[in-house]
Amino acid sequence: MSEYTDNNISPLIGSKAFFQTFIMDDATSSTGSGGVQTAILGSFGQGKSTLMAWMAEYSRYMRVGSKESYISRLVHHGNILKYETSPTTVLWRCRDLDLWPVLIPANWNERIPDMPAKELALFVNENDIDDICFFCYDRDHKPIPVPNLPAIQTYTTADDLIGKIHEGSINIVLEPQKYRLSPRLCGLLAEARNEFDAGVKPDERKDDLVDIPKRGRGRPLKIKEPKDYSQHAIKSGCFWFDVTAATMAIFGNKPIMMIWDEADDFLSAASSDAHWWLININSELQRDFRKANISTVVSSHGFALLHDSAYKRATHRILLPGVKASKNTMVRYTQIISRLPKGHFIIEIQNKEFGVCKFGRIPYVIQSKIDGMKNSFRALDGDQKARIYAEYEKQWNGEQATVSKLPTVIEV
Ligand SMILES: Nc1ncnc2c1ncn2[C@@H]1O[C@H](COP(=O)(O)OP(=O)(O)O)[C@@H](O)[C@H]1O
Ligand SMILES: [Mg+2]
Numbered sequence: 048m049s050e051y052t053d054n055n056i057s058p059l060i061g062s063k064a065f066f067q068t069f070i071m072d073d074a075t076s077s078t079g080s081g082g083v084q085t086a087i088l089g090s091f092g093q094g095k096s097t098l099m100a101w102m103a104e105y106s107r108y109m110r111v112g113s114k115e116s117y118i119s120r121l122v123h124h125g126n127i128l129k130y131e132t133s134p135t136t137v138l139w140r141c142r143d144l145d146l147w148p149v150l151i152p153a154n155w156n157e158r159i160p161d162m163p164a165k166e167l168a169l170f171v172n173e174n175d176i177d178d179i180c181f182f183c184y185d186r187d188h189k190p191i192p193v194p195n196l197p198a199i200q201t202y203t204t205a206d207d208l209i210g211k212i213h214e215g216s217i218n219i220v221l222e223p224q225k226y227r228l229s230p231r232l233c234g235l236l237a238e239a240r241n242e243f244d245a246g247v248k249p250d251e252r253k254d255d256l257v258d259i260p261k262r263g264r265g266r267p268l269k270i271k272e273p274k275d276y277s278q279h280a281i282k283s284g285c286f287w288f289d290v291t292a293a294t295m296a297i298f299g300n301k302p303i304m305m306i307w308d309e310a311d312d313f314l315s316a317a318s319s320d321a322h323w324w325l326i327n328i329n330s331e332l333q334r335d336f337r338k339a340n341i342s343t344v345v346s347s348h349g350f351a352l353l354h355d356s357a358y359k360r361a362t363h364r365i366l367l368p369g370v371k372a373s374k375n376t377m378v379r380y381t382q383i384i385s386r387l388p389k390g391h392f393i394i395e396i397q398n399k400e401f402g403v404c405k406f407g408r409i410p411y412v413i414q415s416k417i418d419g420m421k422n423s424f425r426a427l428d429g430d431q432k433a434r435i436y437a438e439y440e441k442q443w444n445g446e447q448a449t450v451s452k453l454p455t456v457i458e459v
Contacts, residue, residue, distance in 0.1 A: 061402030062122045064394040068363045069106040071135060071302045072114040074338045081337040086358040087346040089367025095346040096146050098406055099306050102344055103139060103217050104165060107132040108302040134165050136303045137217040143420055147219050148413040153195040158410050166216035172223035173201040178419035180432050190431050192438040193415050204229055205289035209298055224421040226283040231292050233276040235328050279321050284313025288329045295339050302340040310345035311352040330356035350375050366393040377401050
């Protein structure tokens with residue numbers, strides 16, 4: 048997978064570590080190690096989203112055979128006939144101007160013909176479905192439909208979503224634009240509060256891997272009165288805490304990979320009140336992600352933006368050019384990271400070893416804009432939206448779409 052040989056950084060270790068991030072085995076069987084937590088760090092335009100798209104397509108779990116020996120054979124080009132794998136279910140956090148439309152099977156197969164795409168499903172919250180419109184810009188900056196967009200499915204709550212996701216497929220999920228905490232998260236929040244108020248600090252309970260971040264003069268904020276969190280205004284990204292809690296509760300330990308691009312808006316280093324507690328609750332849950340066969344892939348521009356738990360719990364860290372070496376990395380010199388050619392990255396396995404690996408670009412990336420998102424300007428007028436929807440309706444009814452032009456292609 049890699050031919051970069053500068054600085055004695057091992058491409059073999061790099062490839063092995065990269066395979067480990069997206070090939071899973073089952074932690075509920077005696078040999079399996081389960082979910083893998085990966086953090087991808089890199090500055091703007093270094094390929095974080097591209098890498099995540101590859102990982103979404105590549106991710107598989109072992110049905111027959113051991114993960115380690117399978118990966119060893121992949122790295123050394125050995126015979127892999129006796130191994131059997133199946134596609135891992137992926138949940139992809141959909142964002143504005145995100146490249147997920149290349150993952151739509153017809154689009155992927157056109158670009159990467161030697162690697163069949165996974166199936167793809169698209170979900171929008173029931174309350175948002177009338178407002179939201181996915182579209183692209185063509186070369187003349189004219190709004191056009193996303194090529195081959197699948198019919199949109201709706202969900203109500205995190206539990207409802209987990210019940211509806213397609214197993215073995217890539218599920219693109221737009222988080223609710225107006226999110227209120229679910230009864231499950233409200234319950235977890237009240238519980239965490241009570242334990243804290245009773246004098247048991249969450250970090251004294253199990254291990255000391257994660258430092259509880261300090262607030263104000265060093266003490267977490269004490270809440271005097273119980274609050275009704277169900278009506279609390281909260282960042283819509285916190286929906287993903289709900290999704291992980293729902294996955295743990297009802298998905299039954301089946302292998303799943305959560306892909307959270309630019310995750311620092313909800314796994315943020317600085318947060319207030321309820322959000323701060325939710326991050327800690329998620330970090331507690333994350334202890335058990337491995338055993339629950341939940342893999343997570345989070346990306347951010349740097350260590351300082353992400354909450355400590357998000358990378359301290361990450362067993363695999365991918366460093367793309369533009370990231371500073373820090374006390375959190377095994378790589379000591381920033382220069383080593385910034386000298387990497389585009390498409391290469393350093394990957395380290397926590398406290399163990401690191402290597403180098405590379406990935407390719409995806410040709411003719413399609414980025415989807417989302418009209419009707421909270422806090423963003425309207426990009427479409429009523430007519431444009433109606434015209435785009437009419438195209439989708441035709442497509443979903445099995446008629447040939449009339450897209451005449453290719454979407455804008457942004458190449459560096
Ligand atoms: N491995 C690669 N080699 C060359 N170009 C790449 C590679 N990966 C991504 N690119 C290009 O770099 C640009 C930014 O990629 P993107 O994945 O959106 O980065 P990020 O998410 O870090 O901002 C895109 O134009 C993409 O085609
Ligand atoms: Mg990106």
